[in-house]
Amino acid sequence: MAPSVTLSAPAFAVSAPGKVILFGEHAVVYGKRAVAASVDLRTYLFFEPNTGDQIHLSLPDVNVTLMIPCCDIPLFDECANHPNFYETHFSALVADQGLQARAAILAFLYLYSKLAFRSRRLNPGMPTRGFTIRTRSFLPVGAGLGSSASFSTCLAAALLKHFDLLTGPAAARQDLVNEWAFRAEQVIHGHPSGVDNCITTYGGAKLYRKGEGTHDLAGFGGLRFVLVDTCVPKNTKQMVAGVAAFRERYPSVVNPLLDAVDGIAETFQALVATTPAAQLANHPDVARLIGLNHVLLSLLGVSHTALDTIRDVARRHGLAAKMTGGGGGGCALVWIPQGK
Template structure:
């Protein structure tokens, strides 16, 4: 266990999940409840000390490879252990803005690319969290098994692994004492809750640098894992009784603009208020039904079989409502047609207009409920892939951020070249 305010010198591997919206897309803009859950696809960050004063940051997924001399960085910003101020990171003094812009070779904060924004988020957190008098550089590599820019919370996952690594390395939080099995993740001590709260706060600061004014639900899911309910203006809360579900995630690879899709729904709501209002109310009812279903599961009043049967129905209902809002796409309907042919239920997730779809995979053992055979999944994946889509067999509702203390043969280059299967084979995670 590392003590507070004592730099942790060992190499670290941190991982955090992405997220999927299960219910409530678009309606959340109108203060209806959305349900989001952690995704089995994760981002990974490796951190190690260097023997010089160079900070080397690699993030191959966004083509980021930058080096800075520590002497070229601005003076560290003051760290507050109970950091909860309401100041937006981008409200920093103008001279600091210009200094950081010069370090990322950016033009301005509004128009910089994902690569520059990621570099800027790192520099901001580093300056806030670095230990006074620190003279050694760092190698940091980030690798994600999440499709970047697909609406699956890849930036929040990046923000969480980044904040966790820097908080641990500079002694602001402690490495979890023991390995915690996934089933025990909910049974956290107050110390762990404080640790996660710190990770989540600083990850949100990084998300503000990247996105401006995010809701905070993506970084909360990546930090805590499980599932969250989110209502605009009311914040988020944990979904009690949520159980891990297997999913087939399909990336249509069709680009879309979230802003354009949101504006389209807004135009419909303005033109047809008496039609759109009941649609939004129905989405709220779906999120509420999902909540009640898992609360019953927590009380032992609903089996996994019952949950899957109802979730499939809710998936179908929610997707049809999203179609009525005008945010589906021929590619998403094609995914639904193919998976339906194989007996599976699919809905779009996120903004729609392309992007990703999620398909329920039945996996109840020792019951009369018909599981989804692996052969069926393989056949569906084969057909989806032949149609130009990218598929991932994964799950939702798993743990949030975790730490692995690696063997010496690992280094930054190892992570940057690692495959998804190699990353998922890492054991002995210490879940925060």
């Protein structure tokens, strides 16, 4: 797959892919494994500096058109507070915004505040520069395809470049983009696992575990999937919070379910490692694991009747399907074996 982030200057463009999670939704938040891959649908960000002190945000996918003087954005040092700690400091700048618009603006304001502070500390004489950011995405918003992570990755890369903070070897620069994209995801989702921004930053198909990073899954590329959008809006933050509340109330019930989801990701990793690509493309265990993962996620309370209907229709046609992403709506993933 192509590199996930591309840059050019002085005006420049950034793009980052979306993602699908094949196995491990929600369990990955609790340190379990997940299998995820990038998709050929992208968010594009166009960055144009100007000579004034105005920032213009144009984010039509979430209905944002906003002008902000640079001096109106408070700057904060790099203490370890969770990004949501700073939300009240930006409340006047996001007044009367819708839920998705508010989240996107807050992610921008947080990254700008922190990175501008770091830039001024490193380069005290650097003048304040305004700019225009325009984004367009081919990823449906709130469909479980990583639209927020794709946006966060583009935003992190663009602001790091603007503040001359993208230095060092290519791998270190990519790691830095991933670090700040995760912080933007914390603003948007509260307590994300980090898998989405890893995939939208690095691309490819990977096994991910929080705190351990990623491992490439080379054989994944031979598998074919169809994405089906339920057109039911979802809210990942609410879904994650719902599982957390369920787990707190019934830990002896929920923890084994999360362990079972982890076991599915582990089993799939072993299957990929030991099965030739030609056999993996129609291996019956792939269908079984997909079906099991959907059932476990349903038991966690994060499915939806539309997702269950897609799963049932697929089964009637001899196919395996499951929800992908946070659940409660969004997209389903249908595996198409070789020869179907």
